[in-house]
Amino acid sequence: MTELKKAHRRPRSDGQRNHELLIETAKAAFHAGEIDIPFDEIARRASVGIGTLYRHFPNRDALIEAVYRSELEKLANSATQLAETRPPVEALREWMLLFIDYIAAKQVIAPALNALVSGTSALYAASGEIITTAINALVARAVENGDIRSNIEPLDLLRALVGVSNVAAAPGWEASAKRLVDILIAGMRAV
Amino acid sequence: MTELKKAHRRPRSDGQRNHELLIETAKAAFHAGEIDIPFDEIARRASVGIGTLYRHFPNRDALIEAVYRSELEKLANSATQLAETRPPVEALREWMLLFIDYIAAKQVIAPALNALVSGTSALYAASGEIITTAINALVARAVENGDIRSNIEPLDLLRALVGVSNVAAAPGWEASAKRLVDILIAGMRAV
DNA sequence: TATATATGCGGAGCTATCCTCCGTTTAACA
C-alpha cells in the first residue's frame, strides 16, 4: 500500500531556528573582527553540531553571503533612491562613495564584495545580481543622459574600488578610494 | 683557549644550490598553472626535505617573491625606459598597460602583485619598493609637467588595476583593465 | 691529509582546519 502521498511537510521548526541562530552567531563573530574564525568554532558557539552547520551552509562563502545579504540589498536599494532624487552623474558618484562607506563601516563585508565582484563563487550569484543590476542602472542612466561615455563596463568601477579597499592595512585607504571615485567620474565624462 | 675567531665561513655550496633549485622548481610549477601546489610537494619535486624548504623560505609568499623578483625588477626598469623616451603622460599610460600585460601573461604573478600592492606582507618590502618607486617617478614627472593633477596617490592606480585583474575568471578582463587605464588617465588630467 | 665545527639537511610528527558519513533523535502529520 505505498501511497503516493508525497505531501510536503512544513519545514521543521528546529531547523529554521538553527539556521537563523547560525547566521546570528557568525555575524556576531565577524563584527567582533574574528574574520578567520574556524567553521567548527561557529558551530560550537551556536551550540550545534558541525554536521548541522555544514548542512545549512556548504562552505564559508555561503555563510558569509547569508550574513551580508540584507546589507547588500540595502546598498542596492539606495541606488534606486539616488537615481530618483539626483542628476545621473551625481547619483552614480554618490553611490560609489556609499559603496566605499560600506566597506569602511564593516571591513568584514570586504570578502563578500570581493567574491561578489570577482564572480568566482557561484553562490554569490543571487546577491551579486542585485548589486550588478544597481550599478548597471546608474551607469545606463548617465550614459543615456549623454553625461558619460558609453564604453564603460559598470562592474569594473566596483572592481577598481574593491581593489583599492583591499588595502585595509594602509590607514588612509578610505581617502584614497574617494579620490579614486572622482578620478573615475572625471575620466568617464563624455567629451 | 676560546678564541674569538668569529670569522665568517663562506656559504655552503649545497645550500646555494638548493636555494636556486627550489626557486626553479616553484617557477616550473607555477607556470604549469599549479598555483595552489602544496608546499610539501615543491620540496618533493626538488628532492629536498621539507625542513630545507622552510629554512630557505619561511612561507609561501617568500617563495613567490623570490620567483618573481626578477620579473618585477624588469617591470620597474621599463619605467625608466619609458620615462626617457616618451612624453610624461604617455609614459605613465604605457607603463600601466604594461603592468596589465604582465598580469595577463603570467596570471601567477597576480598574488605577488596583490601582496605587493597591499603591503601586508613585510616580505614584499624589497620588491614592492622598486615598483612603488617606479610609478611614483612616472606620476611625479607628469605632475611637474603640468599634465595631471597633483592629488594623486600613485599606488592607488596600481591598486585599482590589480583589483580589476583579480577577476581572472571573467574572460574579457584584460580589455576591461585597459579601458580602465584610459579612464584613469583622462580623469587625472589637469583641468 | 686529518680534525673540528659551523652550517645545512631531512622528515617524523604535531597542530589546525575542512568536510563527510551515518547512527540517533525529533518534529510533523495522520
Place this chain on the structure above:
DNA sequence: TGTTAAACGGAGGATAGCTCCGCATATATA
C-alpha cells in the same frame, strides 16, 4: 499515539602548514 521524513551531532578521515632536532657534510684550520 504511531509512523516517518527531516534534522541533529560528532567521530574521524583527509590535507596542509610548520617545527624540531638528531644527523650529515662542507669549510676552515693544523
